[in-house]
Amino acid sequence: MRRALFALLLSPSALFCLFELSPYFGKTWEFYLSPFYRLHTYPDVQGAVNPSSYSSTDHILGGRLQVSFWPNWDGQVVYEAAKTDKLSWGTRSAAAMVRHLFLDDVQGDPVSLTLGGMLRYVPNRAQTDPSTPYHATMNLEVGSAVGKEWSHLEQWLSRLFFYGGLGIGNRGAPYANTELSYEGNWDDRVHGRIFTVGYFGFGARNQVNIGKMRGYANIAHHSIDIGGGITFLSDRMGSFYSEYAYRVYAHAFPEHAHTLTLLYTFPFSIF
Numbered sequence: 001m002r003r004a005l006f007a008l009l010l011s012p013s014a015l016f017c018l019f020e021l022s023p024y025f026g027k028t029w030e031f032y033l034s035p036f037y038r039l040h041t042y043p044d045v046q047g048a049v050n051p052s053s054y055s056s057t058d059h060i061l062g063g064r065l066q067v068s069f070w071p072n073w074d075g076q077v078v079y080e081a082a083k084t085d086k087l088s089w090g091t092r093s094a095a096a097m098v099r100h101l102f103l104d105d106v107q108g109d110p111v112s113l114t115l116g117g118m119l120r121y122v123p124n125r126a127q128t129d130p131s132t133p134y135h136a137t138m139n140l141e142v143g144s145a146v147g148k149e150w151s152h153l154e155q156w157l158s159r160l161f162f163y164g165g166l167g168i169g170n171r172g173a174p175y176a177n178t179e180l181s182y183e184g185n186w187d188d189r190v191h192g193r194i195f196t197v198g199y200f201g202f203g204a205r206n207q208v209n210i211g212k213m214r215g216y217a218n219i220a221h222h223s224i225d226i227g228g229g230i231t232f233l234s235d236r237m238g239s240f241y242s243e244y245a246y247r248v249y250a251h252a253f254p255e256h257a258h259t260l261t262l263l264y265t266f267p268f269s270i271f
Contacts, residue, residue: 046208056254065077078097093126112149122139143164190233192231193228
C-alpha cells in the first residue's frame with residue numbers, strides 16, 4: 001500500500017547523524033537510497049580559543065542506504081564527505097546502524113518503539129576541524145525512539161516521535177542526542193515537519209581549542225537546533241526533502257549555525 005511505501009520516504013535525517021530515526025519502517029527488503037547535500041554555516045564558535053573567533057561555511061555530500069532486512073528489523077549505512085574553511089574535500093565519517101521495532105502503533109500497539117545501535121568511524125583528519133561534530137575515531141551510540149501516529153482509514157494524517165541516544169567514543173566522555181519531531185501528511189503528496197534537536201557532551205572542558213582540535217570527546221559542548229522541512233512525493237520518482245535548521249543555543253560549540261539540507265530518496269528492490 002502507498003502508506004507502507006511512504007512511511008520511510010517521508011521521514012528525514014537527523015541534523016547531525018544523517019540516520020533515519022523515526023520508528024516507522026518501510027517494506028521488508030525494499031531498499032531506500034538517499035543521496036544528500038548539506039550547507040552548514042556559522043559565524044563563530046562559542047568558547048573558542050587559539051584563535052578566539054572562528055567561522056566556517058561547510059559543504060557536505062553523502063548518501064544513506066536503508067533497508068528493513070527482516071520483519072521489525074532495519075539497517076542503515078551512511079557516508080559523508082565535507083569541505084570546510086579548514087579542510088579540503090575528504091571523508092568526514094562512515095557509519096552503520098541497526099534497529100529493532102518492538103511495538104508498532106500502526107498494527108494496534110499503543111505506540112511505536114524502537115531500540116538500536118550505531119557505530120561511526122571518523123578519520124583523524126576530520127577531527128581537527130571544529131565543524132566536525134563527532135567525538136572520536138570510533139563512536140558507539142545506543143538509542144531508542146517512541147512515536148505515535150494518527151490516521152484516517154489507510155492514510156496517516158500526523159505523527160509525533162521522540163528519539164534519545166547515549167554514546168561514547170574510543171576516548172573521552174559520553175554524549176547524548178535527542179530529537180523531537182512532528183509531521184503532517186497532505187494526501188500522501190506533501191509532508192511537513194517541525195523539529196528540535198539537542199546534542200550534549202559530558203566532557204570537562206568548556207573551551208574549544210581551534211588550533212589543537214581532536215574531536216569533541218573531552219568538551220562539555222551543548223547545542224539546541226530548531227527547524228522545519230517539507231517533502232514532495234511521487235509514485236514513480238521517490239521523494240525530495242528540504243530542511244532548514246537554526247541553532248538557538250550553543251556552549252563550547254559552533255553557534256548561530258544555519259543548516260540547509262537537500263535529500264532525495266529513491267526506493268528499489270533487488271528481489
